[in-house]
Amino acid sequence: MRTASRPVIMDGVTSGAPNKSPSARIGRRRLFLLAAAASVFALVRTGNPADQKSFRFAILGDRTGEAQAGVFEQAWRETAAEHPAFVVATGDLIEGSDDATAAAQWQAVERILEPYRSFRLYAVPGNHDIWSEASERLYQRHTERPPHYSFDYENAHFTILDNSRSEELPAGELSFLENDLKAHAAQPVKFVFFHRPSWLIAVAMQNPNFALHQLARQYGAQYVIAGHTHLLAHLELEGVTYISMASSGGHLRASGKYEDGWFFGHALVEVNGTKVDFKIEELKPPHGQGRVTNLADWGMLGLVQGRKGGLAPSK
Ligand SMILES: [Zn+2]
Numbered sequence: 001m002r003t004a005s006r007p008v009i010m011d012g013v014t015s016g017a018p019n020k021s022p023s024a025r026i027g028r029r030r031l032f033l034l035a036a037a038a039s040v041f042a043l044v045r046t047g048n049p050a051d052q053k054s055f056r057f058a059i060l061g062d063r064t065g066e067a068q069a070g071v072f073e074q075a076w077r078e079t080a081a082e083h084p085a086f087v088v089a090t091g092d093l094i095e096g097s098d099d100a101t102a103a104a105q106w107q108a109v110e111r112i113l114e115p116y117r118s119f120r121l122y123a124v125p126g127n128h129d130i131w132s133e134a135s136e137r138l139y140q141r142h143t144e145r146p147p148h149y150s151f152d153y154e155n156a157h158f159t160i161l162d163n164s165r166s167e168e169l170p171a172g173e174l175s176f177l178e179n180d181l182k183a184h185a186a187q188p189v190k191f192v193f194f195h196r197p198s199w200l201i202a203v204a205m206q207n208p209n210f211a212l213h214q215l216a217r218q219y220g221a222q223y224v225i226a227g228h229t230h231l232l233a234h235l236e237l238e239g240v241t242y243i244s245m246a247s248s249g250g251h252l253r254a255s256g257k258y259e260d261g262w263f264f265g266h267a268l269v270e271v272n273g274t275k276v277d278f279k280i281e282e283l284k285p286p287h288g289q290g291r292v293t294n295l296a297d298w299g300m301l302g303l304v305q306g307r308k309g310g311l312a313p314s315k
Contacts, residue, residue, distance in 0.1 A: 053155045058084040059267040062092035062227045063109070064128050065250035071264050071287050072249035073112055078283060079266050080116055085153060087119050090227025090245045091126025091164070091195035093143070099134045106142040122151070122160060126195040126227060130164040148173060150180045156271050157187035159221070161194035168198045174211050181219035188274050190221040197226035203235045203242045204300055216240045223276065229253075232261040232280060234298040243267075243295070246280065260302040264288050267295075 058079045063072040079087060094105040113121070123129075123143035130136045130147065140146060147162035159180050161173045169177075177192065184190070192212075202210045208217075216224060223241050230247035231254075245267065252262040265282040280298065284290035297303055 054270070054272045055085045055154055056082070056268055056270045057153070058082065058087045059225065059245055059269060060087060060089045061245035061248040061250070061266065062090060062126060062128075062230055063249035064092045064095045064126075065228075065230060065247075067095065067249045068251055068264070068287070071247070071283065074283055074287055075248040075264065075266050076112070076116055078281070079268075080119065082268055084119070084268065086122060087116075088122045088158070088160075088193055088225075089124060089248075090193065090225065091124045092128040092227060092250060093123065093126070094128060096128035096135065097131060099132055102135050102138050106138055110142060122158065122193075124160050124193045124195050124227065125162050125164040127164050130162070148176050150184070152184065152187060154271070155187060155273070156189040156191065157181075157184040159190070159192045161192065163194050163196045163198060167196055169194065169212055174215065177212070178215055178219075181215060181221060185219060188220075189271060189276060190219070191223045191225060192216065192221050193225050195226060196228045197242070197244050199224060199226075199242055200229075200233075200235075200244065203237045206237060208238055213237060213240060230262070232263065232265075232298055232302075233300055234295050235300050241295070243278070246282075257302075258282065258289070258291065261298065263291075 060072075060075055060079065093109050094102065096102060096105065121143070123139075123145050125136075125139055125147050129139050136147065145160070147164065148160055150157065150159040152158070159177055161169060161177060163169050163173060173194070181190065199210065199212055202208075202213070208214070212224070215221070217238060217240065222239070223243065225243045225245065227245050229244050230250045230252060231244055232246035233244040235242040246261065246263055246265045248264065248266055252264070254260065254262060256262045263282045264287045265280060268279045268281060270277040270279070278295035280293045280295060282288040282291045282293075293303075
């Protein structure tokens with residue numbers, strides 16, 4: 001028989017034994033056991049989606065808008081120590097507004113980010129980042145991201161939009177969002193980021209009649225996250241969570257009080273299957289007191305009643 005002399009590949013080992021020899025039978029049995037073990041292992045893995053789909057990422061707020069010296073650097077140090085899978089920055093990385101000095105400003109940011117190059121950074125364009133065609137080109141070169149884009153990570157989808165040059169979300173951004181959410185409908189967890197919280201007043205008034213909210217509802221985008229105000233605020237409307245991020249460098253306005261949402265910090269977001277948990281982490285000294293809260297501790301006007309004054313410093 002011609003087949004008898006053909007080498008048989010079993011368990012990755014090439015054997016010259018004919019098909020029906022005892023050693024081939026043992027090889028086949030070993031293969032069977034291996035396949036059985038592999039399928040049990042696969043069952044265990046898929047049987048617990050939390051194992052497969054659990055990850056955490058960080059959100060940094062604005063660096064500029066009167067950047068406070070050393071804050072952004074400290075925010076990165078504290079973020080990096082938590083080893084997030086990646087970082088999303090909600091915009092305003094440079095002070096901007098001047099085409100002549102913008103390149104030098106980006107180089108200064110890159111020097112700050114140099115120690116953290118191992119972290120993938122997903123930038124969101126702010127009004128301090130893009131104000132002209134030249135500044136848009138610089139933004140793309142230095143962040144290595146287009147003004148709008150999207151990506152998947154495990155079971156989550158992230159859409160980054162551009163309202164750097166408009167208080168509202170321009171029609172082109174809404175149609176990009178709709179096509180993107182449609183194309184990634186199968187992803188169970190969806191985050192939408194853009195810099196200016198154009199939704200703030202409507203959501204505060206509990207008015208669902210605006211295009212972004214309708215798209216979020218239609219396609220199941222659960223989280224809409226902005227920067228720009230430097231104020232930590234948390235609002236809910238018909239199952240969509242809206243967040244305005246605390247500052248990661250830009251100056252604190254109004255009362256400047258922690259309990260009102262004015263502080264420096266970042267968010268650490270844990271995604272576990274479809275469960276999403278936001279930890280809001282104030283910077284440790286010297287730029288904060290290291291208070292750690294849950295998103296639910298915050299409302300539209302700072303800490304919700306019952307939490308004011310009751311926060312222990314973090315571990
Ligand atoms: Zn801004």
